[in-house]
Amino acid sequence: MSSSQLLGTRIRTYRERLGLSVEDLAKNAGLDAALVSNVEDGAVYPSISVLVKLSRALGQRVGTFMDDQFVDGPVIVRAGERKDDGTPHRGAGPANYRYYPLGQGKTDRHMEPFYIDIEPNGEESLSSHEGEEFIIVVSGEVEVQVGKEASRLKAGDSIYYNSIVPHLVKAAGAERAAIYAVVYTPF
Structure with a gap:
């Protein structure tokens, strides 16, 4: 699964947990519903500002949608x-x-x-x-x-x-x- 698809799936999962439609999430985030749908489908990887708006509307921090795994201790990226x-x-x-x-x-x-x-x-x-x-x-x-x-x-x-x-x-x-x-x- 690509990182765009993984991120989109996570956003959809949190949206559905809250019982929100795509249109509800878009309205709460101040975004276009088509953009939210494209993000959820993995067709679009959102900019930081779009990801911040989505995470705020879902009551989560940005990293919730970007993390693939938990690292115990410092994170080193070579x-x-x-x-x-x-x-x-x-x-x-x-x-x-x-x-x-x-x-x-x-x-x-x-x-x-x-x-x-x-x-x-x-x-x-x-x-x-x-x-x-x-x-x-x-x-x-x-x-x-x-x-x-x-x-x-x-x-x-x-x-x-x-x-x-x-x-x-x-x-x-x-x-x-x-x-x-x-x-x-x-x-």
Whole structure:
């Protein structure tokens, strides 16, 4: 089962446990019902902001839908191993992002760490969700827009912001970029 299908099945299971229809969940999350249906069917892997909205509407933390197994002790993800966990978006967020979750298995976590590859020339729509984000640029250059303020960051630079403010992170210029991002969503 692909990670998109696994995530979709988990969301459907929690929705059904609560006795909600797809339309109910979509309304509670402030999303389109077709998008929720596509996520549940595994046709779409949602962006972080969509996943946060779904998890909040279901009364769960984001990691509930991303974890494959429990790890007793610290979670270590080797650079060469994280590539197997990457999941591209397909229609529910920037198609030019590839997320690699770094906290899977730590079931009591309060933040979601990711390694993210960003291809240039992707969608440019702002997103927002409750919480905070911390980003460190690993390679390339990124442009981060938070509200009306845009900043260009290079490898080694970081930014920390409230993610309720509409924001956009994209590769700056024509080169691919990579970042580490930590997303905190209050529960």
